Amino acid sequence: MKNIFVLLPMVFWLSSQGRDVSMDIVGQKWVALAWAFVAFCLTASGTYAMNDALDAPEDRKHPLKRKRPVASGAIGVTTALSAGVLLVIVGTLLAWSVNVNTGVIVLGYVGLQLVYNLYFKVTPFVDVAIVATGFCLRAAAGATSIQVQISIWLLLCVFFLTLFLGFTKRLCDKASAEIAVKQGEIMQWKSRAGYDTRDELNWLLALSAGLVLVTYLMYTLSEHANGLYGSRALGLALLTPFVAISIHRFYRRANLGLSDKPLQTLIEDRVLLGVIVLYFVGAYLSLYYPPMERLLSSMLFR
Numbered sequence: 008m009k010n011i012f013v014l015l016p017m018v019f020w021l022s023s024q025g026r027d028v029s030m031d032i033v034g035q036k037w038v039a040l041a042w043a044f045v046a047f048c049l050t051a052s053g054t055y056a057m058n059d060a061l062d063a064p065e066d067r068k069h070p071l072k073r074k075r076p077v078a079s080g081a082i083g084v085t086t087a088l089s090a091g092v093l094l095v096i097v098g099t100l101l102a103w104s105v106n107v108n109t110g111v112i113v114l115g116y117v118g119l120q121l122v123y124n125l126y127f128k129v130t131p132f133v134d135v136a137i138v139a140t141g142f143c144l145r146a147a148a149g150a151t152s153i154q155v156q157i158s159i160w161l162l163l164c165v166f167f168l169t170l171f172l173g174f175t176k177r178l179c180d181k182a183s184a185e186i187a188v189k190q191g192e193i194m195q196w197k198s199r200a201g202y203d204t205r206d207e208l209n210w211l212l213a214l215s216a217g218l219v220l221v222t223y224l225m226y227t228l229s230e231h232a233n234g235l236y237g238s239r240a241l242g243l244a245l246l247t248p249f250v251a252i253s254i255h256r257f258y259r260r261a262n263l264g265l266s267d268k269p270l271q272t273l274i275e276d277r278v279l280l281g282v283i284v285l286y287f288v289g290a291y292l293s294l295y296y297p298p299m300e301r302l303l304s305s306m307l308f309r
Contacts, residue, residue, distance in 0.1 A: 013044045013146065014149055046102035053094030057124070059087055102114075119140060128199060239293050250286070
């Protein structure tokens with residue numbers, strides 16, 4: 008699911024092209040994008056497998072992390088490391104077959120994960136910033152695979168959104184460990200990056216959440232968006248309340264120590280699922296439904 012970010016450039020490129028774009032060109036771009044998506048799925052899965060193998064001793068001390076395949080003993084460390092290396096090699100070669108730029112970005116992602124695991128996993132804020140940068144590389148790989156420029160606004164929105172989600176994960180880890188202690192379990196787990204107080208995490212979450220909302224609004228109301236989408240960009244701006252509600256729901260779950268896995272979160276939190284569905288329906292109507300553009304231009308002005 009994290010690799011959905013690879014597809015974002017295609018969504019916005021299509022919405023900016025109108026109806027004159029050749030279907031042959033669109034088809035070719037979808038094929039290239041699909042291969043880039045698969046390449047990132049393989050590569051990211053490989054780095055996660057190796058990461059889980061390296062983190063298994065610490066993960067066994069945490070009430071949720073100890074259920075991971077390597078930490079629980081379902082998969083051996085050697086198997087995870089071997090599979091991880093193989094997946095990274097295959098994914099990188101596949102990305103390189105799409106085009107050189109996509110291959111370089113995926114290789115850069117592998118290098119970033121290596122640096123993260125060896126040096127910066129234990130450095131507060133830097134650890135989450137590196138994770139967020141990895142998501143920006145996903146979006147950039149999607150853009151290079153279809154050979155279009157990527158908007159700096161899209162990169163900033165992706166960075167700040169995933170920065171916020173990274174801190175919610177850190178808060179969830181801490182909250183679930185605290186709950187386990189209250190229930191009488193002996194927990195030896197501590198945050199490797201030193202997030203020892205909720206105050207620090209709450210401040211970081213407030214900062215990153217504010218940046219998400221401000222960047223999203225600045226983008227939807229910018230001349231850049233107006234040049235690409237015209238009045239349709241105003242429809243995206245009107246969807247800001249859904250963005251704010253989604254941010255709060257993720258924070259609330261993390262504060263309660265509930266699972267931070269995206270798919271499980273959507274299954275368990277029906278409010279969040281409903282809000283996200285409404286957002287995507289609104290975004291689709293704003294960008295691709297011509298009567299909506301006419302309605303927005305007749306009702307609103309900048």
